[in-house]
Amino acid sequence: MLYRVGDVPPTEIASRVAIRYTMDVEKLKVLLESVRCGEVAVDDALRALRTLPFEDLGFSKIDHHRQLRTGFPEVIFCQGKTVGHVKEISERILAAGHPLLATRAAPEMYEAVKAINPEARYNALGRTITVSQSDEEGAAGILVVSAGTSDLPVAEEAVETVQMMGNRPERLYDVGVAGLHRLMGSYEKLLAARVIIVVAGMEGALPSVVGGLVECPVIAVPTSVGYGASFGGLAALLGMLNSCASGVTVVNIDNGFGAGYSASLINRLVAPRSSATPLLNVQPST
16 A cells, blocks of 8 residues: 555554554665555655654653664663553563563563563563564573672673573573682683673672683673672772773673673674684693
8 A cells, every 4th residue: 555645644654654664674674665666655754764763652752763773672671660661661662573671670560561462571580571573593602600699680681681682691600709610610611602791799800700711802790799898889890890801891780781782792793713722721630
């Protein structure tokens, strides 16, 4: 059906076209091809493109254009939002055909989203809600490491982010500096990774240790885990920022999402390595 300016109100034209063509690269190609074939008038396509970048809900302006610009749609930070806010934002993101990732989500928020989409999944430890729009197997290369079990909520937030961005992460948990033999027992995993996320609280020493063992980028995530002098993660943050190991970058305290997002961007750019040359000759004694 060919939509012509004047046949229906302009807002309705934009709405009709927007429903068919959400803002991701493949669907934008379909829209342009429809214009080329004469199925959609040029003026109507232009009007749709003007309205697609964001959707105004009053309390929130959803950035549907973000996937086209950055390769991944807007993510919902649930902390401070009501259940109703999260539900309505999620509904509009899913209606646009985007995958859904919501962080810092409470169980009641998950139940509200699940009522919209039964495929919604909740990671209670990482406090994330996810709905994937793809069945493709993710790319390997990202390793998520935690110093202690108490750091797992932040580590799992990173894992869920990495998975939603098209990767297949590996986990290596509870290998902190109080028992480095646990880390070295999985040294091959460190060598095989193309980017490593290291999550640690207390004094935050583990990223420096890992950074001195591998040739790939290390993303350090300080957590708020620790006793009084940890100052809610500030001690770990400052320790990581002052790391003497090259190749270690640092995100904010408890920001597993930020680490996962950055690691995913790096993993897109890094070509698979055919082999890794060990930096240490770790072999059992004979």
